[in-house]
Structure formats: structure tokens, C-alpha cells
Amino acid sequence: MSELVREYGRRALSGLLRGVVQIVMAFAVNLPLFILAVLSIAAIPLGAGVILVPVVFQAIRTVANQQRVWAAEWSGVRIPVPYRAEPAGGLGPFRRLRWLLADPASWRDLLWTILNVPVALVLGILAGGLVVYGLEGVLVAPWLSLFTDYGWGPFWPLDDWGAVGFVGTLVLGAALVAVSGQVGPLSLKAHALFGRSLLAPTRAALAERVERLIETRSETVDASAAELRRIERDLHDGAQARLVALSMNIGLAEEMMKHDPEMAQRLLAEARESSGAALTELRDLVRGIHPPVLAERGLDGAVRALALTLPLPVDVHTDLAGRPEAPVESAAYFAVAEMLANVVKHSGAQRAWLQVEHSGGRLLMIVGDDGTGGADPAAGGGMRGIERRLAAFDGTMAVTSPPGGPTVVTMELPCALSSPKTSPSSGTG
Structure with a gap:
């Protein structure tokens, strides 16, 4: 019995806190972002919007992604990320603006940003309001009435309606606290389902x-x-x-x-x-x-060993809390190996750098050099092959390589990590 009471208390308190978080996020973050988005879009003809729109829309995406995380963690509702991959070759201000505004998911995010304000208010109050009202009925209202002239009081006889009201208020407050243990999670799940209706990919996006x-x-x-x-x-x-x-x-x-x-x-x-x-x-x-060093030491150790074999210094920074699945790990290793080989063969660089980290369910690999630049995946060759290899795992590759350098190749692979790491996280190869 005590375990059941603790479980209901935990649910009620969790619903209260999460409901408050949703309300605060809606009014303190969503509403200001929607206003900023409208103003920045209106400022596009003036030129300022070209810079402001990408910043605001990226902020909205960050908030939407956080909502996806909460929906999965709090309610078990999975909301896939629908955004189009960033085009290869780097993005200037106008190209980035066009990329964001041409993505239907950006406009669905904007619609969610404003509609979430009233929805989060109503569902947040349902998630947290019942427990607050119930606690008030148990801990405040009946006891306060004993010292006032309203309702029942110490001058009322015990067999009068005052005693009935006193007990009734206690029972009603306790019932509301108990019910809130069920209503809170249901309200949060309803909010997550509402978010999925706007933040998940559309049928057209799924067909694409x-x-x-x-x-x-x-x-x-x-x-x-x-x-x-x-x-x-x-x-x-x-x-x-x-x-x-x-x-x-x-x-x-x-x-x-x-x-x-x-x-x-x-x-x-x-x-x-x-x-x-x-x-x-x-x-x-x-x-x-499949290199033996990759099987034995994982991606972290394999890229470090690879960097040590190159005829130029390579600054290596890795931050991996585990290992990806073997096919993804192999694809990531060969992608890094091909990019470093291109640095040696074609860039004329004196120094290169490599960054490998995992964040937000994606494996990020950045290879850069201080060479002559001019790298173009559209020309075919090894870069095009790596782009195809990454695409097989729903990965992306973006290349920034202006004439005169530097060249920066950013590659991403969606994946999860398994075992915890035991190796150091940074160094120079």
C-alpha cells in the first residue's frame, strides 16, 4: 500500500513539474520566438531578415527538437526529425535562407510554436492543476475554515453540516491528488501527440x-x-x-x-x-x-592510428561515449580515411585537423586542412563515393572549400552508441 501511495505521489509531482515546464516554455520561449520569426520574415526585403531568419528558425528547431526529446522521455511518443539535409558545398546567407524557407518542416515548426501556447497552457494546467487544487483542499481550505466565520467553525455543533463539509473537503482533496497521478501523464501524452501532429514528417516527406x-x-x-x-x-x-x-x-x-x-x-x-x-x-x-585496428580499438583508436600514419601533423579530438554499430562504424572510418587521403594527395596542406563526436543521436565527423581549397564533390572521385556510402545510412556530407582554402568537410551519421568508453577523449596525432 505504501509503495502504491509513493508511486501515485511521484506521478502527481512529476505531472506538476512537467506541466509547469511546458507552460513556462510556451510563454517564455515559444511566444517570443514566434514574434521574432514574424518580424524577421518581414525584414527580409530590408536585408536584415536574411541574417535574422536563419538564426530564429534554427532556434525554433532547437526548441522543437527539445520537445521531441521530452515527448519520447516523458510519454514514450517518438517524433521523427523531418528536416531536409543541409546541401553539400557550404551555405552562404542567401542560400541558407532559401534552404530553410523552402523546407515545409520550417513552417510547420512555426505553426507549432504559436499553437503550442494555448495547448500547453490547458494541458499543463490539467497535468499540474489537479494536484495543486487537491493539496489545497487537504492542507489549507478545511483547516483555514476552523478559524473563520465562513463555512463550518468551532461554534458549529459536531453533528451539524459543518463537520460533513470539513470531512468532505478532505476527501475531495485527497481524491483529486490521487486522480492527478493518472491525469498528469495522460495530459502530457496528449501534449506529445499534439506536437507529433505538427513536428513529425508529413506523408509527402515520408514519400520523398x-x-x-x-x-x-x-x-x-x-x-x-x-x-x-x-x-x-x-x-x-x-x-x-x-x-x-x-x-x-x-x-x-x-x-x-x-x-x-x-x-x-x-x-x-x-x-x-x-x-x-x-x-x-x-x-x-x-x-x-575491415581494418583490424577498428575491430580492436573502435572508431576512436582507429582514427588516431590513421592520423599517425600521415606525413603531416593532424590535430585529433574525439568525444565518443561508446561505439556505433559495426556497419556505421566502418562507414565512418572509411569516410575519415578517404578525406585524410585527399588532404595528403590534393590539398598541399601543412596541417590538418579531425573532430569526431556524438551528440543528439548523430555521429559528427569534421575533417579540415589549411591547404589550397577548391575541393568539389560534384567532380566525382573519392568524395562522391563517400557521399554515397554515408547516404546508405541516411548520413550527409557538406564541403566548404573556397579557392585558397581552408577546406572543411562535415559528415554526419545518425546512430546510437553502445558501451561506455575507456580511452582518452582528445590529443594530437
């Missing part, structure tokens, strides 16, 4: 998403087929050819052993060198499929 997934799946299948052909070609032209030559040398050495031992020894020495070369090629091939 399906088309994008079909496209990326097709590209992934093509990329996988090309990768298998490359592995087959490398095995046929490399390790397989060396193993055939090794077998022939050993056969000749067996025949020459009786007649020309010196020649047999030379053939065996060549066979030993061929076996070592074949083993090296097989190891390189395995590293190209």
Missing part, C-alpha cells in the same frame, strides 16, 4: 524519404558490387598470382634439389619472398575490407 532510400539502396548495391569486383581483381592479379608463382618455384626447387642444390636454394629463397609479399597483400586487402 522512401524515394531517397530506394535511390541510396540502389547506389549502395552498385557500390557493393564494384567493391566485390575490386576485391576479386586484387586477389586474382595480386595474391593469387604470387601463390601460383610460389607453387611453381617450390616445384622447380624439388626437381633441382638433386642436380643443382644452389639453384634450388635460390628458388626457395624466391618462394619465401613471394610468400611474404602474398601475405602482405592479403593483409592489405583485409584492412581495406
Whole structure:
């Protein structure tokens, strides 16, 4: 019984606090943001809106994302993020403005911002008001009446209606507190469902998403087929050819052993060198499929080891509280490896930097250098391949590389992390 009372008390108090939070957020954040958004849109013809609109809309997205988190944590209502990916190649002020205003999710966020004010007020009062009114009925109203001339008082006889009212108020207040343990969570869930009706992707967005997934799946299948052909070609032209030559040398050495031992020894020495070369090629091939250091040390250790092999200094900063799933981890590693290889081959940089961190359910990788710039994913090559690899996991890549540099490549992959980390989080490779 005591456990049930504590559970109801926890629910009631939780509903009260969360209801107050929703009301405060609606009036102190949503309403001012809506007003700022309207004013900044009106200021676009004056030029100031070009700068203000992206700032305000990004702030609205931050608040909407927080609402998505609360809906999931408080009510178990999942609200997917519907925003369009940021275009590759970097965004100037006008391009960023066009990108934000052309996204239907931005306008749905704006509509939610103003409609959430009355909805949060009503549902927040339901979530927290019952417990407050019930506590007032238990702890304040009946006892206050004992010392006033209103209602029942000490001059009323115990068998009069005053005693009935006293007890009735206590019972009613306790009932309201008990009911609030159920009404609070229901009100919060209703608020979360309201948020999902505006903050979740629309059917058109979902259809666009399906088309994008079909496209990326097709590209992934093509990329996988090309990768298998490359592995087959490398095995046929490399390790397989060396193993055939090794077998022939050993056969000749067996025949020459009786007649020309010196020649047999030379053939065996060549066979030993061929076996070592074949083993090296097989190891390189395995590293190209899934590097052992990635399996052993995770993404954190793998990118640090990779940075140490480069002929220029690379500042490495990582902040990973665990490990992504193996396919995502592999895609992230090869994306970083390709970007660093491009730095060495094409940038003419004297220094590079690498940042890998996980935040908000997304793995963020930033590779930059102080080189000559001019990198363009549209030109094809390794960058285009990495863009396809990331797209298979719903990831994105944005490249900022003006002539003269610097070049900054920002890559994101949605993922969750598993085990806690045990390695340091920053350093220089």
C-alpha cells in the first residue's frame, strides 16, 4: 500500500513539474520566438531578415527538437526529425535562407510554436492543476475554515453540516491528488501527440524519404558490387598470382634439389619472398575490407592510428561515449580515411585537423586542412563515393572549400552508441 501511495505521489509531482515546464516554455520561449520569426520574415526585403531568419528558425528547431526529446522521455511518443539535409558545398546567407524557407518542416515548426501556447497552457494546467487544487483542499481550505466565520467553525455543533463539509473537503482533496497521478501523464501524452501532429514528417516527406532510400539502396548495391569486383581483381592479379608463382618455384626447387642444390636454394629463397609479399597483400586487402585496428580499438583508436600514419601533423579530438554499430562504424572510418587521403594527395596542406563526436543521436565527423581549397564533390572521385556510402545510412556530407582554402568537410551519421568508453577523449596525432 505504501509503495502504491509513493508511486501515485511521484506521478502527481512529476505531472506538476512537467506541466509547469511546458507552460513556462510556451510563454517564455515559444511566444517570443514566434514574434521574432514574424518580424524577421518581414525584414527580409530590408536585408536584415536574411541574417535574422536563419538564426530564429534554427532556434525554433532547437526548441522543437527539445520537445521531441521530452515527448519520447516523458510519454514514450517518438517524433521523427523531418528536416531536409543541409546541401553539400557550404551555405552562404542567401542560400541558407532559401534552404530553410523552402523546407515545409520550417513552417510547420512555426505553426507549432504559436499553437503550442494555448495547448500547453490547458494541458499543463490539467497535468499540474489537479494536484495543486487537491493539496489545497487537504492542507489549507478545511483547516483555514476552523478559524473563520465562513463555512463550518468551532461554534458549529459536531453533528451539524459543518463537520460533513470539513470531512468532505478532505476527501475531495485527497481524491483529486490521487486522480492527478493518472491525469498528469495522460495530459502530457496528449501534449506529445499534439506536437507529433505538427513536428513529425508529413506523408509527402515520408514519400520523398522512401524515394531517397530506394535511390541510396540502389547506389549502395552498385557500390557493393564494384567493391566485390575490386576485391576479386586484387586477389586474382595480386595474391593469387604470387601463390601460383610460389607453387611453381617450390616445384622447380624439388626437381633441382638433386642436380643443382644452389639453384634450388635460390628458388626457395624466391618462394619465401613471394610468400611474404602474398601475405602482405592479403593483409592489405583485409584492412581495406575491415581494418583490424577498428575491430580492436573502435572508431576512436582507429582514427588516431590513421592520423599517425600521415606525413603531416593532424590535430585529433574525439568525444565518443561508446561505439556505433559495426556497419556505421566502418562507414565512418572509411569516410575519415578517404578525406585524410585527399588532404595528403590534393590539398598541399601543412596541417590538418579531425573532430569526431556524438551528440543528439548523430555521429559528427569534421575533417579540415589549411591547404589550397577548391575541393568539389560534384567532380566525382573519392568524395562522391563517400557521399554515397554515408547516404546508405541516411548520413550527409557538406564541403566548404573556397579557392585558397581552408577546406572543411562535415559528415554526419545518425546512430546510437553502445558501451561506455575507456580511452582518452582528445590529443594530437
